[in-house]
Amino acid sequence: MATLTIDGAEVTVEDGITVLQACDLAGIEIPRFCYHERLSIAGNCRMCLVEMERSPKPIASCAMPVADGMVIRTNTPSVRKAREGVMEFLLINHPLDCPICDQGGECDLQDQAMAYGRDRNRFQENKRAVKDKDLGPLVATIMTRCIHCTRCIRFATEIAGVEELGAMGRGEHMEVGTYVENALTSELSGNMIDLCPVGALTSKPYAFTARSWELRKTESIDVLDAVGSNIRVDARGREVVRVLPRLNEDVNEEWISDKTRFAYDGLSRQRLDTPYVRQGGKLKPATWEAAFAAIAERLKGVDGSKIAAIAGDLACAESMLALKDLMAALGSVHIDCRQDGAKLDAANRSSYLFNTTIAGIEEADACLLVGTNPRWEATLVNARLRKRWLAGGFPVGLIGAPVDLTYDVQHLGAGPATLKEIFDGRHDFAQVLKAAERPMIILGMAALARKDGAEILAAGVEIAEAFGMVGDGWNGFNVLHTAAARVAGLDLGFVPGEGGRDVEAILTGAQDGGIEAVYLLGADEIDMNRLGEAFVIYQGHHGDAGAHRADVILPGAAYTEKEATYVNLEGRVQRTARAIFPPGEAREDWTILRALSAELGHALPYDSLAALRTRLEDAAPSFAERGTVRPAAWQPFTATGQMLDAPFGAAVDDFYMTDPICRASETMAKCSTLYVSGGVKATGTDG
C-alpha cells in the first residue's frame, strides 16, 4: 500500500496503480483521452497532466505509478494552464464541426474543451485535413477529427485480437488507419465507436439519425446470442435507433458484439404486425378473434397426443412457461425447446450450464474446446478467453473444425476419436489438462446437436471428472449455448414429457400423421418442409421461415418490445425492458398465449405478469434470483450409446445471420456478404 497526498488529502491506495487511478479513487476527476482502464497505457494525449512535488514539470498521471509520500496537486494554476495548453494543441487540427458530428452531445473532446479548455484559439493557420478510411459497413470514419489517442489501435490489437489498425507516418502527418483499404475483420469492431473520444469513428448505420439527447434510453438485455450482454436500447418515437453496451463485469464487461449492436434495423423490417389466417392456400390478414377462432376450430376434437410445440431461440421464459402450461392443459407431452436437436438433459442442470461462468474463465489455467467456435457462437465468451490467454499460462486445445479464435489454439483433432484419446490419456493434451489446477472444458452445439450428442456430452462429463475439473469451489464443465432461450427452456423443462416426442420425432410425426398440429413459438430454424400436412400455428415477430409455412400467424413482440425474462448460458436470470411498443396488432407473447388458452377452454391461471412470474418461480426456483448465477449442484451424466466417427461441424455457419432479426437486418446482410460469403478473408472459420 502506498500513501500519497492528493490536493492536500491523504489517500492510501494499492501499490502499482497509477496516479490517475489514485485520483479516481479519491474522487478527483482527471481529464483524459488516451487512457482507458481496459487498454494498455499509451500516455500520448497529455491531457491528464498534474503537478507532482519535486518534479520540475507536470507529469502525465496516467503513466506515473504511485509511490509512498508522493504529493500530487490537480487544482493549481499551473495544472490548469497545462491542460489549457494541451487542449489548445488538440483543437489546432480538430475541425469545429460539432453541429454536424454524430458524436456531438456525447463527445469527450467537447465536454473537456468546455471544462478545461480556453475560450479562444490563437491558431491562425490552415488546419490539416485527413482522408477518410474505409473500415467496412459498420464503422464510419471522419479522420480529420482524430486526435491520435490510439484507443482504437490498442483495442483492435489487445481486446479484439486483430492487428489491423495502426498509425501511419509520424508527427503532423500521422494517420490512423489500416494502410491498405480493408474492412476490419473483427466481431467486436463496433466497440471502437464507443471508445473513440471524438467523432472520428462513428456508427455507419446510425449516421445522421438522431442526437443523443433526443433518445429514450432503456436498459435491457441482448438475446441474439446466449451470452445475455447487458445493453442500452436507444429509441426515438417508435423506432430503435441504436444499441449500446452497458457495464456488467460478470458478463460482457463494457463490450458487445457487432451483431448485438447493429442488428437493430432488423427490428423494423419484415415484421408481423397483424394476425394472419391461411385461406385457400394464401395467408390473409385477420383479426385476433378470427385467428383464435381458426385455431379453436381446427384443434376441436384433436387429441392432445397429436399436438406438439417447439420453442424458438429468441423465446422468453414467460411465453415458454405459458405455452408449456397450455400444452399440458391440452394433454400434450410433445414439447421441445432444442430446435437444433441438441441432446441436453433438462433434469441435470449442471450438465447444460456454462458452470465456470464467464468471469470465472479468468481463473482457469487450461481449456479444452470441443466442437465450438466461440468467436462466432458467443463473441464475448471468446473475448474473455482471449483476455485470459493474454495473461499467460493458458493452453487452449480445440477438437473440431479449425478456426482462428484470435489467440493461440492447439488444434487437437476433428471429432470424437480425439475426445476418446484425451480421456484415455493417450493424447499429449491430456498431460496439459492433468497438470492444470483449474482446467475447463467447453462443449459446443456442433458437438451436442448430433445423433451421438448424449454420448459426447457424457464423454465431456467423464473428462471433467477424470481431470479434476469439478471440485470444491471450481467447476470447469461448460456447455456453450447459441440460443438465448435455451437455458430458460431447459430450466422450465420445456422438453418432451413421459413418452413425448422431441423436435426430430415431432417432424417425423408431422410427416406421417402422428402429429396433426404444431405450435411454433418463434421457431424458425427447423426444416419447414418436414412439417408435412400438419396445422402450423406460428407465434413470433418476424416473417421468417416459420411464418411462411404457418396456417395461423399470431404476431408477438421482439425483445426490445416486452418485459421478459431470459437466462443466459451461465444460468444468469436477466430481464429485458420495453423500449418501444410492438408494431400494429402485435402483442406481448405471454398475453397471446393467455388469450388463446381461454379460447381453447383451458384458461391459464394467471392474468398479470406478476402472477405469471410467481408461477415462474414455482416452476423453477432459479428464477427467484435475478442478475446472479446460482451454481448448479454437480450431477453425473452417462449415456449408453457409442460415439460416432464423424468430425464436428459448425454450429453457426454465418455469424451475421443466426436468427430472424439478423436475417431481416440490412446491416447484417452487408456484413454477411462482405465477411462470410465474399470480399474480405473469412474471419471465424478460415483455417
Place this chain on the structure above:
Amino acid sequence: MNVAAPADIVQPDSFEFSAENLAEAKKIIARYPEGRQASAIMPLFDMAQRQSGWLPRAAIIRVADMLGVAHIRAYEVATFYTMYNLAPVGEHLVQVCTTTPCWLRGSADIVSACEKHLGIKTGQTTPDGKVTLREVECLGACVNAPLMQVGDDYYEDLDPASTVKILEDLQAGRKPKPGPQTGRQTSAPAPGLTTLKGTA
C-alpha cells in the same frame, strides 16, 4: 513525407530476396534473441529497398511474414521513416538539406540550382528516370553546410557551381568524389588550419 504510397503506383505482386540477400537476412535475424526477431525489421527493409530501388508493398509484407510481425506493424515502421521510399525513385536520389544551418549557408540556392539544372521541382524525378530531387530535414553534417546526400554519399560545402558539376557527373554516369567540394579536409576549419600547424 509519403505516409501512404500513392494509389497510382504499380505495386509488384510479389517480392523475394535474392539468394545472397536472403542469406544475409538470415544472419541479421540471427543477431536477435529468440522471440525478438521483429527487431530485424529495419535492416531487412533497407536490404529490400537496395534490392528493388524502392520499398514496394510486397516487400513490406514479405519481411513482415519472415519476422512473424502483423502486416500493419510493418506498415507503421515503413511509413514512420522517411528514408524508406514507398514509391519508385530515380537511379540517383538527390536529397538537399534545407534545415536552418544549411539554409543560413545558402541551401536555397543549391535547391534552385538543382531545379534549374534538372528541369524539375523538388519531389520530382527527371523524365529519363535518372535523378529524383528531394528536400530533406537536417542530415546531421551542419559543419559542412550546405550539403546534399546522393545515395549513401554526402556532398558537402556546396555552391551552385559545384552542385551542377556533381549533377552533370551523375547524369553522365561518372561518380563524383564525395565529401567537401571546396578542397577542405573533412570538417577542419574552412579557412585552413588554425592550430597544430607544425604537425604533419
